[in-house]
Amino acid sequence: xxxxxTSDPRxxxxxxxxxxxxxxxxxxxxxxxxxxxxxxxxxTFQPLLYQVSTGGLEPDSIAYPIRKILSKYPNFYFRLAHVxxxxxxxxxxxxxxxxxxxxxxxxxxxxxTNFFGNKEIEANSMIMxxxxxALNLRSLILENFEQALLTDxxxxxxxxxxxVIVGAGPTGVELAGALAEIKKGILPKDxxxxxxxxxxxxxxxxxxxxxxxxxxxxxxxxxxxxENLGVNVWKNTRVVGYxxxxxxxxxxxxxxxxxxxxxxxxxxxxxxxxxxxDFLTFSDRVAVNEFNQVKGFENIFAIGDVACMVTKGLxxxxxxxxxxxxxxxxxxxxxxxxxxxxxPLTPFEYKDKGTMATIGRNKAVVDLPRFKFQGxxxxxxxxxxxxxxxxxxxxxxxxxINWVYNYVRFDREARLIIRPYKKPKxxxxxxxxxxxxxxxxxxx
Amino acid sequence: xxxxxTSDPRxxxxxxxxxxxxxxxxxxxxxxxxxxxxxxxxxTFQPLLYQVSTGGLEPDSIAYPIRKILSKYPNFYFRLAHVxxxxxxxxxxxxxxxxxxxxxxxxxxxxxTNFFGNKEIEANSMIMxxxxxALNLRSLILENFEQALLTDxxxxxxxxxxxVIVGAGPTGVELAGALAEIKKGILPKDxxxxxxxxxxxxxxxxxxxxxxxxxxxxxxxxxxxxENLGVNVWKNTRVVGYxxxxxxxxxxxxxxxxxxxxxxxxxxxxxxxxxxxDFLTFSDRVAVNEFNQVKGFENIFAIGDVACMVTKGLxxxxxxxxxxxxxxxxxxxxxxxxxxxxxPLTPFEYKDKGTMATIGRNKAVVDLPRFKFQGxxxxxxxxxxxxxxxxxxxxxxxxxINWVYNYVRFDREARLIIRPYKKPKxxxxxxxxxxxxxxxxxxx
Numbered sequence: 080x081x082x083x084x085t086s087d088p089r090x091x092x093x094x095x096x097x098x099x100x101x102x103x104x105x106x107x108x109x110x111x112x113x114x115x116x117x118x119x120x121x122x123t124f125q126p127l128l129y130q131v132s133t134g135g136l137e138p139d140s141i142a143y144p145i146r147k148i149l150s151k152y153p154n155f156y157f158r159l160a161h162v163x164x165x166x167x168x169x170x171x172x173x174x175x176x177x178x179x180x181x182x183x184x185x186x187x188x189x190x191x192t193n194f195f196g197n198k199e200i201e202a203n204s205m206i207m208x209x210x211x212x213a214l215n216l217r218s219l220i221l222e223n224f225e226q227a228l229l230t231d232x233x234x235x236x237x238x239x240x241x242x243v244i245v246g247a248g249p250t251g252v253e254l255a256g257a258l259a260e261i262k263k264g265i266l267p268k269d270x271x272x273x274x275x276x277x278x279x280x281x282x283x284x285x286x287x288x289x290x291x292x293x294x295x296x297x298x299x300x301x302x303x304x305x306e307n308l309g310v311n312v313w314k315n316t317r318v319v320g321y322x323x324x325x326x327x328x329x330x331x332x333x334x335x336x337x338x339x340x341x342x343x344x345x346x347x348x349x350x351x352x353x354x355x356x357d358f359l360t361f362s363d364r365v366a367v368n369e370f371n372q373v374k375g376f377e378n379i380f381a382i383g384d385v386a387c388m389v390t391k392g393l394x395x396x397x398x399x400x401x402x403x404x405x406x407x408x409x410x411x412x413x414x415x416x417x418x419x420x421x422x423p424l425t426p427f428e429y430k431d432k433g434t435m436a437t438i439g440r441n442k443a444v445v446d447l448p449r450f451k452f453q454g455x456x457x458x459x460x461x462x463x464x465x466x467x468x469x470x471x472x473x474x475x476x477x478x479x480i481n482w483v484y485n486y487v488r489f490d491r492e493a494r495l496i497i498r499p500y501k502k503p504k505x506x507x508x509x510x511x512x513x514x515x516x517x518x519x520x521x522x523x
Numbered sequence: 524x525x526x527x528x529t530s531d532p533r534x535x536x537x538x539x540x541x542x543x544x545x546x547x548x549x550x551x552x553x554x555x556x557x558x559x560x561x562x563x564x565x566x567t568f569q570p571l572l573y574q575v576s577t578g579g580l581e582p583d584s585i586a587y588p589i590r591k592i593l594s595k596y597p598n599f600y601f602r603l604a605h606v607x608x609x610x611x612x613x614x615x616x617x618x619x620x621x622x623x624x625x626x627x628x629x630x631x632x633x634x635x636t637n638f639f640g641n642k643e644i645e646a647n648s649m650i651m652x653x654x655x656x657a658l659n660l661r662s663l664i665l666e667n668f669e670q671a672l673l674t675d676x677x678x679x680x681x682x683x684x685x686x687v688i689v690g691a692g693p694t695g696v697e698l699a700g701a702l703a704e705i706k707k708g709i710l711p712k713d714x715x716x717x718x719x720x721x722x723x724x725x726x727x728x729x730x731x732x733x734x735x736x737x738x739x740x741x742x743x744x745x746x747x748x749x750e751n752l753g754v755n756v757w758k759n760t761r762v763v764g765y766x767x768x769x770x771x772x773x774x775x776x777x778x779x780x781x782x783x784x785x786x787x788x789x790x791x792x793x794x795x796x797x798x799x800x801d802f803l804t805f806s807d808r809v810a811v812n813e814f815n816q817v818k819g820f821e822n823i824f825a826i827g828d829v830a831c832m833v834t835k836g837l838x839x840x841x842x843x844x845x846x847x848x849x850x851x852x853x854x855x856x857x858x859x860x861x862x863x864x865x866x867p868l869t870p871f872e873y874k875d876k877g878t879m880a881t882i883g884r885n886k887a888v889v890d891l892p893r894f895k896f897q898g899x900x901x902x903x904x905x906x907x908x909x910x911x912x913x914x915x916x917x918x919x920x921x922x923x924i925n926w927v928y929n930y931v932r933f934d935r936e937a938r939l940i941i942r943p944y945k946k947p948k949x950x951x952x953x954x955x956x957x958x959x960x961x962x963x964x965x966x967x
Contacts, residue, residue: 120940137581138939139939139941147713153715158673159940176673211942225603230525269591270590272527473936477921480920481917481921484920488917492583495583
């Protein structure tokens, strides 16, 4: 990989997400060589991906070049690489661009979508963990409406205008709210020759509440907000199948839809060599001790979503959110410096700064450790916090301008099909009620 | 296509570029049904595509949803469609989404890259006529530098850092200037472990001047600007071959490069049924009379790049620029209204408002009908004019913010490989001097 060996210890970080970047920043000023590997050349601000999918923000304003974040630090190396395996015995990483020795290794690979083994759903549904995936969803949503214009079958048209979101965590709830606002504010203007009142947004949740990780008040209020926006909220219902057309569930409920968005779960993004049974715990996350050390190794660590700290009565580890990753990254940075200075390690303690989610304009819910509030003020707090954590002054300015514009104009202008998305199995079969469809379509 | 027939005449416009949009806006308030077809759902502001390629602007801020431009007009229909052929006898268009009858047909299809029959260059070079193409070029430029880090061969590394632009019209000149600024301001910071001083920007031109359509003063000054920025300007040299690695020319000059950008010519984007010998003239443009009527038809028109008005001593028609398209679109709008009111048509007269090109910060050339000037003031005029013609308040704001930021910080932050670009034939073979390469690389 053409990275010179120096007398400094070499720390290799896999992943430039919240955790990896926080760690790299902590170490970059010290006498340590930091090598960061990522399969993208940019850091993604995942909490705003849903706004990219729904045309509210440009993709480029929630992504930031990793080289730029750390360009001031002479001891920092970035390589665009897919890590294929870890050979922990030889202390070597195998990647698509060659091998790399490490002195200390940090897994900060994050998480990926968990389909819980359902291959059919995996093949036919949309996900939203990366910028390209968010852009695919944006294209598909817009393509659906263009296609809905062309059909005489009311069933097909309804399926094209029906959006089913599985999972009522923050991602699902925020996406549902954004789609509902598009239905209300944009579709009637953009598609005057389509009866867009028939568009449906459904959110399906296996548990008995939306935003389950938040307070009961936040959960109730979020559900109210969704229903006020016209979203159909289905609880205690587990989606079990989707063939590209029909969604089936554990109850009587089923949907015909061209778009299923799967936001029902994530699991650790593991790497060969550290993904055996001995290493993994709940949701394929790598078990770590209170110093983020991977079992059996003193020089291998895992932080953020991929790590599961099972000590101190935390049966399922910390929540898989940005704050944990950022705090673990910074803490591990301190601990590594302690190792270099032969000092004892300090255990990680999570400071819960709160949780929040936005459902629509003036509609958000915020749980802080001491205060819980919902509505307009919560919405402003949500925006302020997200702007604050976004990396880069230019990105903040551009996002801010877009938000002000979208707020004042009730608009989302990035509704562009830059790269059309082809569904692998994009068939929407009209069902037996096709007759009704044909009859009604004469009046349309 | 599910477009209702009304008693109003139906005008079908193919293409939502400058000409098609200008025409649609003129007609949309009148008693006429306007159907606009485009293969994208957005209008592209092509003059700024080179800034997307070079990371200065987000793609979404130079594109604008066509539906939104015309959403206020009830008699306007948009369809996302590829037009496959015109059956002029039956007055029917064939498209990928079905057939469409027209009363009046307007070709506003613009132009596409002209490789003058050279299939090898077509297969291996990059072009920049659409947003996806501009994004592919952005990805490739960034990928080249990532790859250059990995090789021990100096030849390969030089080829990866060598950019050859063919054609010194506005597109080529503006792109060359932007690449030179990236080399100077961004590469040394982003790639401290790469000797980016070895990066080369070459612009090759078959004629004896850059910006040939402009005044001699503008042409000379633009060449000075390019040379000051470190661009190698090659004149009187025609590129004849490129196999993905070696560029050959009509002179002794040759280059080893991983990136050839072809900006050497365009031709009319024609449509089956109206592209026979009888219809086409220079550069495959459709011959039209002074009313933009296509030969042999009273109800078929062509405007903008695809049209060539050969009357009044204009041997090669008007220049293929946005201003001509906009003026012809608006003029044809007036003429169509005259047709509906059975009044005589008026001939098109082009009002040349001037030409301009920017080479870099504080470096632009402007030829107005009465004044010609170059340098800082020209650069501000260039920016003002481009902001003015950009569609949409939000786009203008975002572009303005980016320009101010890039100017103050000497930066371009959209250097993101969102969708990696795979060259169809991405081989860079080290040549016989590989020995020298290996020797030198030891010192790097």
